[in-house]
Structure formats: structure tokens, C-alpha cells
Amino acid sequence: MGLKNLKVKTKVNLLVGFLLMVTIVMVVISMMNQSVSAKRSRQALEETIRNDYDNNVKNQVENVISLLENIYSQYEAGDYTLEEAKAVSAELIRYLSYGEDGYFWVDTYDGVNVVMMGNETEGTNRMDLVDVNGFPLIQEIIKAARQEGGGFTNYWFPKPGETNASPKRSYSLAFEPFNWVIGTGNYTDYIDNIINTVTQEEKNEFNSSIFRYTIIFMIAMAVGILISFVMSRDINTAFKTISSYLKTLSTGDFTVKLPPSYLTRKDDFGELAKGLETMKESVARLVNSTKQEADKIIDVVGYINQNMHGLNDNIEDVAATTEELAASMEETAASAEEMSSTAIQIEVASRTIAEKSQEGAVQVIEISKRASKSHMEVKETQEKARKIGDEIEQKLQKALEQAEVVKQINILSDAILGISTQTNLLALNASIEAARAGEAGKGFSVVADQIRLLAEQSKNTVSKIQEVTKEVMEAVSNLSESSGSLLDFVSNDIAVSFRRFSDMTKLYKEDAIYMDDMITDFSATAQELLASIENVIRAVEEVAQAATEGAMGTGDIAEKITDVTGKSSDVMKQVESSRDSSEKLKKEIANFIV
Template sequence: MYMMKSKKLKKMKMGIDAKLAIVFVLLIAIPLMTLGFMSYEKASDIMEQNFKQTTLQMTNEIKESINNMMYGYEESMIQMSHEANVQEVLMNPHYSKWMLKNFESYIKGHENVLSIYLGTKNSDIFLYPEAQVPEGYDPIQRGWYKEAVKENGLIWTDPYIDAFTGKQVITVAIPIYNTSNGNEFVGVVGADISLENLANRMNMIKVGKRGYPAILDRNLNTMTHKNKELIGKPLPIEELKEAIEQQDEGIVDYDWEENGQTYNKFGTFTKLDKLGWTVFSAMYENEIEEDVRALLWNALMIGSIALIIALFISFIFSRGLTKKIKILVEDMERIKEGDLTVLTKIKSKDELGQLGDSFNVMIDEIGNLVRNVQSVSTELIASAENLAATSEETSASAEEVAKTVEEIAKGATEQAADAERGATLTGNLSEKFIQLTNNTDNMLKSANEVMEANLDGVKAVEDLKDRTELNGEATGKIEEAIMELDNKTKYIGSILDTIASISEQTNLLALNASIEAARAGEYGRGFAVVADEIRKLAEESRHAADKIKGIVTTIQSDSTNTVEVMKEVKERYEEQSNAVGKVSESFDTIYKSIDSITGKIEAMGEFVHVLNGDKDNIVGAIENISAVSEETAAASEEVSASMQQQSMAVEEVASAADKLNGLAVKMNEEIKRFKI
């Protein structure tokens, strides 16, 4: 049976040699994969940056090449403006032939120049090679002429379609002055440079494998592009537009649709210094990915070879290691069958050799252990039998003790119940005493509060009495003042009567004066006016005195009424003073009654407190009896329970002794299986 289980385990488990090989492979594969992935990511970033920087450098080289080319045109045009036959062509028309000869030589020396010409201030045009001038053509109205005159120096125009050739050109122009005639303005000489050759040169340049350069004018219209449909149209890449408007050179990533597919691309750009053009180079990002992918394949091939070599080395190493382990496993299989006479034969000087020596020592120790166990198991069987007999005797004695303790517990429980009823009744009596004490305390508290309220009332009545006396004094003073006011108003009335009498006399005097003045004629006219004014003043004084007399009469009537009212107020004051005196006497009577009640309540409270103290002693004694009875009953029950537990424990010991005896017998039979 043990052999079958061993074979099943061997089939289910992987060998240690295979595990070691897997560990070796993983130890090499994981770092290689991590290093490869990190190298791939780093190389991808580095190569992308290198490609972009290289492309930007190429774009700058194209820019420098165009700058040099344009610089050559500028130098030659400046030199042309200094030619005498060009400056003096208006002064001497015969110079036009020599000037056209110079134009011819210029075109032969510059293959990209389509034509060179001079537009004079007289609207004449000298052109080489000769061509039919369109009807109504006026050089003065052309943009290149106006811009050169405005700038008063060399200028470059934006690309445009030439009126003579129909091709896309740019013009370089410079104003001409006759230095021999006081710098007289002659006109503007210009040269049309074809963009066709420049576009062909740009289209021949390759950026990477499929990338290309292009040129944009200052308005970001396409001048050259490998897709001729885009020439002359605005730049269709918004990201690039924004970048060019914000900086002079840079690198931009963008998406580009081509043949129905969208590609990830990047572009580098740089601006020409004078012309305002922008040189733009575009490249597909998947070109970088292709190069990086090739690097990744090389790393994978190297890693695969390293893994194969590691697998071969680990197989050889693990085979030598597992051979010794298999010997040890076979010896352990024999021990599993009970053969303790086995000694392993591993003699190497490494950890496996130490394991073999330790294995032999362990087998020897196990043999000694089995011998000792055999001796102990025999003694254990005899001891278990004795323990079982003793347990049976102890169990019988425990049962008798348990019955006696149970009877004691029953009596103690009944006594505790009686004590508890007495404690309950005493507790109720205690509650009644407590209520009586609380009510007495509340009555005493209420009486004290009434006493305090009575004292406050007495104080209030005393205060009212004082204020009533003050009120009486104030009322007397008011009565005196009103009497004085009545006398003074009567005096004022007599004075007003005097004023009225004086006013009437004054009025009569004024009237007499007016009559005398009228008799005097012209000499008395001024005196009559004065007499009339005096009469008017007398009338106004009389009317004012009448008004004041009416007011004084009203005041006299009011003061008379006030005097009567003050008499009534004085009577009410005397009645109020008598009432306050009676209230004060009532408060004194209440105070004496409350003081008597308070004394009696305090005496009753002291008596209740004495009864309450005696009650506490009675309750305490009954509670102590109840507590002792309960503790006795509880202790009896605990003893009874302990005896029951002891009886059960003795029974368990007896049962355990039987089991121990069986186990000892079984152990003895199992030990006999070992071969010592």
C-alpha cells in the first residue's frame, strides 16, 4: 500500500532536476527580457530623438543652401545696379544695347533666371530675353517695382505667376540711381527666378526612406512639395502652422492622411532669414519603429541562444545533483516500510554528503527511540489498568459526598429566601422613610423660600412707604408752584390791561396829530405820515395785547383747574399712605406666622432623621443576614456542583484509563513493525 502511494506521488510531482532547470532559465530569462524591454524603449527614444535632430540638421542645411543661392543673386543684382550703362540709360538711349548685352550675360551665368528687365520711371520696360509685352503693361504699377521704390533697396517678392512666361517665379529687384547725375532715380531692375529647378532639387532630396522636404512662403503657402497638387495652396497641417507662427525653428508631431490611411509623422522646420520662407522636412515615424524593431529581433535572437545554453548547463548540473538525492529517497522509502537497519552511502564532501551523514545518525537515534518506546508501552499498559480500578472506587465515594452537600445546599437556599423577603419588606419601609425625609426637607425649603419672599415684601413695602412720602412732598411743591403761577397770570392780566389803555390813548393822540398836520397843509405832511405810523403801531400793540390776554386767561383757567386736581391728588396720597401702613402691618404678621411654622418643621425634620438613622441600622442587619444566607446557599451549590464535576472527572479519568490502555496495546503492536 505504501509503495502504491509513493508511485502516485512520483507521477504527480515534477522532478528536482526539471525544477532546477526551470529556475536557471527563469533567472536568465527574466533579466534578459527586462533588459531587452528597457533597451528597446531606451533605444526607441534615443533613435527617435536622433532621427528628429538629424532631420532638423538636414533642414538647416537646406536652409543654408537656399540662403547661399539667394545671396549670390543678391550680390549679382547689386553689381548690376552699379553698371554705368544701366544707370545712364535714360541719359543716353544707345546704352540700352549694352545694357541688354549685360542682361544676356547675366542669364547665361544664372541658369534659374528666366528673365531680367529694367522698368524706368517713364514706364518703359527693357527685357531680356525679348518677349511680347502685354497690352497696357506698366512696370510702375507692378508689385516688385512699388516695393523696391518703397524700401529703397533690394527686395524679394512672394512667389507669383510671371506675366510673360506663365511660370511660378520670384523676383529680386533693386532701385537704380544715376550716380553721375546727382543720384537721379532711373527705375528698378529686376530678375525673375524660376522655382521649378528649386522644386526639382527639393524633390530629389530624401529624408530617411520615404520622407521629403518642402518650402513654404511667408504666408505659409506651399512653394515646393512632392505632391504637386499642394503647390500654391495653404499648408494643410494646423499643428505646423501654429508652431511656425510662434517660433523660428522646431519639431512637430502630427497625423497625416495618405491614400485613405492615417500615418504618424513628424516634421522639422526652420525659417530663412531674409525671405521669410520656411523650409519644412517631413518623415514617417514608422521608419524609426522599423529600425528599432530590427534591433529588438537581434536582442531576441541573442537572448534565445543564451537561454538554450543556460538550459543545457542547468541540465548537466541538476543531473549530478539529483543522482545523490535519488539515492537518499530510495533509502527513505525502505525506512518508510519499517526497516531501521538502512545506512545511506552518499560520500560527497558537500551539503548532500552532510545530509547523508545526518541521515545515518537520525536512523540510529530513531532505532534507540523505538526500543525505549517498546519498554515504556509495556509499563504503560500495567499503569493504565491500575488507574482504571482506582477511578471506579473514587467515583463511588464522590457520589455519596455529593448527596450530603446537596441537602445542605437546599436548607441554605430556603434560609436565604426567608432573609430576602425580610430584606424586601425592610427595603419598602426604608423607601417610605426616605420619602418622609424628602417631603420634610421640601416643606422646610418651601417655608424658607416663603420667609425670604416675605422679607422681600417687607423691604418693598418700606421702599413704597419712603417713595410715597417723597411723592407727598413733591405734590406739595407742585401745588405751591401752581398757586404761584395762578397769581402771576393774574398780575400779567393787569399789565395787559394797562398796555391796552396806553394803546387806545396813543391811537387818539396819533389821530389828533393827523388832524393838526392836515390843518398845517404842505408843511405838516411829513408829520402826518409819522402820526399815521404811530397810530398803526398802537393798533398792532392793542391787538397783540388782546391775543396775549386771551392766552393768559386760558392759562388762568387751566391753573385754577390744576389747583383743584392737586387737591384731589393730595387726598389720594393720604389714602395711599394709610394703605401702605396697613400692608406693612400685614407683612409683619405673616413673617411671625411663617417663623413659627418653620421652627415646627425643623423639629419634625430632626425627629424624622433620627428615625431614618435607626431604620438604616435595621435594614443593614437584615441585609447582612440575607447576604450571609445567600453566600452559604451559593457556596453549598458550588460544592455540590464541584462534587458533580469531580464525579464526572473521575468517570472521565476511568474512561481515559481504558482508552490509554487500548492505545498502549495498539502502540506496542505498531512498534513491532519496525526492524531494529
Template sequence: MKSVRTKLIASILICSLFTSVLIGVIAISNSVRTAGKDAMTMMQLTGQKKTEEINSTIQKIEQSVDTLSEVAMSNFDYDSFRQSKDYADTYTETVQQAVLDFANHTNGAVTAYLRYNPDYSNPTSGVFAQRQSVDSELQCLTPTDFSMYDESDVEHVGWYYLPVQAKKAIWMSPYMNENINIYMISYVVPLFAEDGTSIGIVGMDIDFSQITDLVDETKVYQSGYAFLTDASAAVMYHKNADEGTKLSDLDSSLSKSADFIGDDGNQGKTMDYSYKNVNKKFAFYNLDNGMKLVLTAPVSEIYSEAYGLAKMIILAMIVAFILSAVIGIVMGTGLTKPIRQLTSVIEQTAALDFRPTEAGAKLRKQKDEIGDMATKIHDMRKKLRAMMENLQQTQQVLETNTGNLNQLMKQNSAYAEDNSAATQELAAGMEETSANAAHIVENVGIMRESSDNIQRLAEDGEKNSGQIQERAGEMERISTESRHKTDQMYAVMKQKTDAAVEQAKSVQKINALTDNIKQISSQTNLLALNANIEAARAGEAGRGFAVVASEIGDLATQTLDTVSTIDEIVGEVNSSVSNMTECLTTIMEFLEQTVLGDYEHFAQVGEQYHADADTFQQIMQQTKEAVDALEQHIGEISSTVSEINSMVEQSTDGISGIAEKSGSTQNLVTEGYDKLQECTQSVNVIRDFVAQFHLD
């Protein structure tokens, strides 16, 4: 059977492990989720910040071109433009410097141009200023000749017709200017008259590095980066992929990237994919030029902080579990030590050892339920010890009384045997006397003939009467002494028996004390039940306490079992005391009703027998005195002999009755002796029972 300490420590360890794992899982889950959110937030902030920077650059370019378009059209005469193709060339001279100024003040502007609708102007009319390198000055060059290209030739004149057809300012796709070897992107604003007629366009070609440098500066975690795509997820700028490459062509996990990027509602959200066997996430942000700024980073780097935090939480969880285990062992040992000591006291009580213990004294000083229980058990042991001391004293008194009674019964038995032997001898003498009397009657004739024989017979009768008188006196003396001793023995036995029976009644107090113990055990069980209910309400935090409460309930049950055992033993003691009381009562009734009466009768018979012996002696004396006058008084002798014969017969009957009474007395004495032996056995049982208790 596992100890309470083991169960309590195991419960604490299990609760600690469960709590640590639960808290660890929750902490790891929350930390990973929070760190993931933080990582996504940081990624979003990076994207938003970089988007703002790029859009700021784009907006500056757009603002510059838009302002240039307004300046260019501020003094434009539409009617003159429609009436003469030369008007465009004339007007160009007035705005050419403005175009150059705006281009010089626009970062990254490589080319600036103002072109007119070829339907109302010459094919090469307008302004076209270009740098030969990024650092060189703008130079005015001959504009592209529209007459050389068809409107559908997007490659050469798409920069003009696409914005006009769109009827709004647009950003053209980046392209490589082979003439100056610069990768550029164009922003073009179409110009319209109030009636909607196309006048021309104003635009600038911007060094694409103005945007790509900002993209390259974007750092997402350790190895993450940014790139540009269009709305269809085609690469506009990527350090590892060519322009125009579809993201779906890079890896099968990007098959849905076009749908994802094409939905503006997904802006700022992430999509998982794999590239070169590395799990990654990307998020996109819309740029003002219609491109998508895409940020990508490995998942391991995004969640690196979360993984590190998870490792720290796991380490902290292990440390917390170890500390909880140490604390649990210390607490379990400390909490169960009083219970083990209390169990030791209860086991000592169950072993009928009521000697005081140091552990019990320490437990009673505790100001908790253990201290209360130890106090109650101490009170119980104290009362049981007092009862057993009383029972031990009662057993000693009973043992002494039964020993004395045994000696008296032995003496009484010896006296009864002597009386029986004496009555038997007396009966034999009376039978002999009766036979002699009959012989005298039968031979009365011979007595008349021989006075000598009569004289001899008279002398023999006188001698016999003397013996009878002695025996009668002895019988009377023995009966008187026996009656006196029996009276004394009866008085002593009655006094001691009454005292022993009264003292034996103290055993009944044990029943009341065991009832009190049962009530205490019931209250303890109720307390354990309440503790279990409170522990159940406390949930997981109350399981250790619940185990302790269950063990206290088990201790109460053991106490109840011990009390039941004591009840059984006390029942045996009560039975033994009851048998002893019955035996003593039987003996006292026998002494009072039978033995005293018989000895009274013995005394009366002895007195009568003594009187008869005196009478017989007187008759023998008279017979001797009348021997000389035998002849004269032969008739009287015959009559006297008849009377003697009748008296002898009566004496014989009386003596036979005395013999029977003596035999009955002997039987009753034997029966009383047997009852005394039963009482002695009961006293031995009590002595053995008391010997089981250790009081000192």
C-alpha cells in the first residue's frame, strides 16, 4: 500500500507537471501567436514604411509632371492649335525652358517631353530633352517622328497613344533605353481640350533605380528582401528573377500568387510558399504607380523570436517543474509527517499499548486539525488507560476472592467428607445396636435364664452408649464449628462478591467511551467529506488537499475499526464478568439456602442424638442396676428392650437421613467447587485480557 506521503508527493508532482505543461503550452502558443503577430506586424510596418517611401518618390514625380502639364497648358490657345500646325512649334518655344526646369528639379528624371497630337501639329513638333547619363545635363533633341510609326506600334509610340487612349495619367512599364543604357520607367499625363479633343502629352522618363534602390534597401529580418511585380504577379524587379517572369513559374507553391496579389483585399496579408526548399511567407502592398511591393522572408526568421521565446519558456517550465518537485517533496514530507506520527499512535492504540509517546505530545501542540485529532485520541487513550487500570484492580480483587473462596470450599468439602464418614459410622453402629436389640427381644427367654449374659450385655450396652455419646458430642461440635465457619465464609464472600460485582460494573463505562469514539470518527469522516467537497470546488489546485482529506478519512475509518475491535473485546469482558457474577450468585445462594440450612439441621440432629445417647446410657445404667432384680423385672426389661428397639429404629432412620443430607451436602460442595473453577477461569480470561494492555 502506498503511503500518504508518496501519494501527496505524486499528486503535487503530477499537478506541477500538468500545470507546467499546460502553462507552457498556453505560454508557447500565446507567445508563438503573439510573436507571429508581432513578426507580421513588423513585416507590415516595414512594408508600409517602404511603401510610403516609394510612394513619396512616385508622388513627387507625379506632382512634378502634373504641375508641368498645368504650366504647359496655362497659355495654350486651342483654337490656334486646331487652325495651324505651326502653332505647336511656336508655342513650344515658350514652354521649352519650363520643361527643362521641371526635369532638372525632378529626382531621377532622365527624359522630359511635351508632344502634340500629330493630327494638329507637325510630326516632330514638341520638346524632347534627354540626359546621356544619369549625371549629365539635359539636352534638347529632335522628338520622335510620329509619321514613321503606326499608332499600334506600342514599342515605339505606345508611350504616347496608351495614355491618350486611357484618357488619364499612367505609369508605363519599365524598359531599358538602349541609347543611354538606363533602365527607366515613364509617367505620362495626357492633355485634352475642354471638348475632349486630345492636345498631346507631357511626360518624364525616370531612372528606375530611384525606386529599385528603395526596394533593395528593404531588409526583412536576416535574409528577407523586397521585389516588385505588376497586378498579374509578373516580376517587375527581382534580384534573382528576370523581368516578366511569373511568380507561379518560380515554384508550384506560388500557383495561386496571381489571384492572391490581384486581390487588393489581401494587401498586408501573408501567403505561404516554398522557394528552393525554404518555407517562406510574402506580403504585398500597392504602389501608386500600379506596381506591387512584395516583401518576403523565411518562416524560420519570421518566427525565430517566437521559437527562441518558446525555448526559453520550455527551459523555464523544466526549471519550474524541478523547483515544484523539490518543493512538493519538502511539502509532502512536512505535511505527511504528522499524519505518519498520528498513524503510529493509532497503531500503538490498536496494539493495546497505552503508554505515552513523545510524538503524541508534539502533535497535540499543533494548532490545526491534526492537533485536534491528536488531542481527541490522547483523551480517548487516557480514558481507556484509566478504565483498564480499574479493570486490572477489579481482576486482582476477583482473583484474590476466588482464591480465598477456593480455600474455603476445599475446607468445606473436607468437613463434608468427615461428616459423611461420621454419619456412616454412626449408621453402622445404630444398625448393630438394632441387631442387638432384636437379638435381646428374640432371646428374652435366654436373658431370664442367664443373668450373667444379661449383665454382660448390659455392660456392653453401657460401653456402646458411652461411644454413642462421644460420637454424638463430636458430631454436635463439628456441626457447630462447620456452621460457624460457614457463616463467616458466607459473610466474607458476600461482602467481597458484592464489592467485586460493583467494581465489575465499571466495564460498562467502556461502552459509553467507545460510543464517544465512534461519534468522533463519524465527525472526522464528515470533516473529510467536507474537505473533499471544498477540494472539488477548488479544482486542480485542490487535488493535493483532496488526497490529504481522503487519508484523514481513512484514518478515521481505521479508528472506527479499532473501536469496533475494542467493543468486541469489551463484549467478551462483559460476558466473562456476567458469568463470574452468575457463578458468585449461585454459590452465595447455595451457601445461604442449602449449606447453612444443612448445617443448622446437622446441629439439631447432633443435639437430638446427644440427648438420645444420654437417655440410652441412663437405660443401660438402669439395666445394670436392675440385673440383680432381673427376674422381678423381666417384664419391664422386655418392655424396655422393645422401647429401645423402637428408638434404635428411629435413630437409624435419623442417622440415615443425616447420611443422605451429608451426601447431598458433599454433592453441592462439589458442584460449588466446579462453579468456583468456572469463576477462576473467567478471572484468568480477564487477567489475560488485561495483560494485553500496556499501561506503564
């Protein structure tokens, strides 16, 4: 069964029951958390106590090791022999103690006891000693001591004066120079006693908390049940009263009233009661107003019915006139369309003329630019040609002057030729004199022959130089004649041609400017003509459009009038239907008692 099918009282009771269940669950969870917290607290306490115990016994053994290291250093210094050092160490350890009953013992690596508070155990081998559980405690103590940093050993051993074994925990550390194991320990059952005491106290506190929670919960549950009973009864009574009030209103009786106590309530039921009372008054006013308006509607329907007959007659006359107007507008639209078509053709021709004029103007501008550019280029080229001619003339004159050096070479060659002839004669005379000298002049004869050969070679070389010089002089003469002809051509013929071409480009530019002015005027005229034609076309199109729209509008008016005629008949039918509905509404409203 869904919640929507339950009574409000049942829903309230279910809500209270659910809240009570949630409260119970929360209390149980809280108690469980408290138990877990107590357990963790006991574990932390036990761990702290045991760590403190371990640190204490370890520190005590390390203190003894420090004492032994001091004695061993005296042995190394020569103050004691090894046996004396061991004896002194054993005697000191034997009487060392800490706390109430803390003491130390010493065993060798072989298990022989060295120190045990001076009793009969000293000097005996304890390697095979086991506790009540068969645990070889001496072997494990020695094994733990010889580890790095020593170690702890747990075992069971009777306390002095007792036969039952108790848990004991020792710490042992080896002293390598003596092969000793120094140990100490104590019974740890006191730790268990502390933990058990704390555990019992926490259990007592937990049971006390459970008792308190139970009492508080029972009281809260009783109060909650009482409050839910009172609230559900009040809600149920209010719902029944308002439900009865609504049933009476549904029958059409608006004279019924809610009890004044509900209208003065400050809760949701009070707001609901005020809203229902306001709604009842509004509906009552609506019923009275509807009665009055129904009477008025019946009167208006009769008046509308009378006027609709006259309206139908007027609409038929307007429809006939509108059809005639539509025919005239269609004829006007057809004539306007013909005018628009002709004007468009004229516009196309004018636009073509204007476009061609614009293109011609652009070409003329380009021609004018090219003419100006050509005129400037001719001027620049003419100036460059003049400068090049002057430069060639200067360089040629300088080259001809430098060519005079060739004549000096020819003169020097003649001088060298004369010198070589004289040298040859001197060499010949030297050879003759050497021959006369006999053996003494042989070396001089060889030198004279070499000089003569050198003179002959110089003569031949000079002859070749004179031939080359002659050819160079002829070439220079030809170059001088050719350069003169070239300079004359540049100064006369080319200069004249440049002047004529410059004059021609100037005239070419003036003609282009004239054509540009003429085409610009023609283009402006064409643009004005095109603008005028466009205005004419626009006006004709507007006339045609207006005529067409007028024809369409009058046609639509005629159709609308026909539709209005049909609609007016429908309106008359609806008016009759409204009058019938008003009569029925008046009968239905009569059922309400206000």
C-alpha cells in the first residue's frame, strides 16, 4: 500500500517510529564506537608501558657496557691484566642494582655464569637451562645479545619464594673484549595487571553509560510517543473539519462557515482555513457576477443579431464596387509594365555607353602616362649619351697621349740596338786578345763569347720589340680615326634623333590630354543620361507595382468581403448558440446558494 493511500495520522506515527529507530541505531553506533575507542586506548597504554620497560632495561645494560669499556681502556693502558680487569668488572656488576629489585647477570659465550648476585649459580654452565615451557632461555639470551645492538628475550620463570612461573622479559648485549653477555630483566605480569585494572574500569564505565543511555532513551521515547499522539490527533481533527467543509461547498452551498478557532490558528491549517474562506467568498462573488453578466449577454445577442442583417446588405454592395475597381487597376498595371520594359532597354544602352566611356577615359590616362614617361626617358637617355660621348672623348685623348710612350720605346730600342752592336764588337776584340794571350786568355775568351751571344740575343729581342711597337703605333692610329668618327656620329646624328623623338613624345602627350578631356565630358553626359533613365524606370516600376498591388488588394478585398459575408452568417449562428449557452449558464448558476 503506497503512502498516498495512508491517512495523515498513520503517516505521522510512521515518521515518529522511523525517528525512534534512527535514534536507537545512533545510540548503538555511539556505544560501539565508545567500545572501540576504549580498546584502542588500552592497546596504546599497554604499548607505552612495555616500550618504557624496554627502554629502561636497555639503558641499564648500556650503562654497564660503558662501565666495562672504561675498565677495558685501563687494561689497554696497562693498569690491569686481562684477568684483573674481568675480576674488577665482575665485582662491580655483582653489586649494581636499579629500581626496587633490578639486578644484572653476566654469562660467557659458552653459557658459564660469571655474575648472579654472588649466589651459587656463579661458575656453573647454564647453556641447557629451559623454562617451564621447555624454552632454552640462556641460549636465546646469548643469541640475542650477539646481534647488532643486542636484543630482548621473553620466557617464564618463578619469582623468588614462588613455584609457579611468571612472564619475564630480559635485554642482553655482548661485550666482545671479554666474550661476555650482560643481561637484565624483570617480571612483566605487573603490566598485565595494570591493563586488566584499566579494562575493568572501562567496562564498568561502559555499563554505566549503557544504563544512562537506556534511561534517557526510554524517557525520550515516552515523550516522543506522547507528542506524536497529541499532534496526530490535532492534525486528524483539523483534516476532518476542513474535509467536511469542502464537501458542503462542493454541493453549491456557500452559506456554510468554518469554526472561528480555525481562522485564528497560526499553523498551516490556519493558513489553509483562511485560504478556503477567501476562495469561498471569491467564488460567491463570481457566481453573482456571472448571473448578472448572463442576463446582459442575452440582451447583447439580440442586438447583434439585428445589426448583422443590415451589415450583410452593405457588404454585398461594397463587393460589387470592389470588383469593378480591381479590373481598372489590372489594366493600369499592364500599361505600366510595357513602359517599364522599354525604359529598361534604354537604360541598358545608356549604361553600355557610360561603361565604354569610362574604359576609354582609363585608356587615355594610361596613354598620357606612357607619353610622359617616354618623354622623360628620352631626356634622360639624351643626357646619358652626351655624358658618355664626353667621357669617351676624354679617355680617348688620354689614351692617345699615353700612346706616345710607344715612340719612346722605339727610340729606346734603337739605343739598345746600338749598344748591342758595340757590345758585339767589344766581345770580338776580347776574343782576339784572348787568342793572342794563349792559355792564359782561355777563360777570358769564354766570357767574351758569352757576352757576344748575349749581345746577339739582345739585338734579336730589340728587333722584335720594334716590330711590335710598329704594329701598336698603327693600331693606335686606326683607333684614333675610328674614335673620331664615333664621336662625330654621337654628337651629330644621335643627338638630332633624340631631339626629334623628344618633340614627338611631347606632342603625343598633348594629344592624350585632349582625348582625356573629351572622353571625360562624354562620360559625364552619359552618366547624367543613365541617372535620368534610372529615375524614369524606378518611377514606372513604382507605378506598375502600385497598380499591381492595388489590383491584388482590390481582388483580396473582394475575396475578403465574400469571406466576411460567410463569416457574418457564421457569427449569427454563433450568436444564437451564445444565447442558448447563456440560458443554460443561468439555469446552472441558479443551483448555487449564496
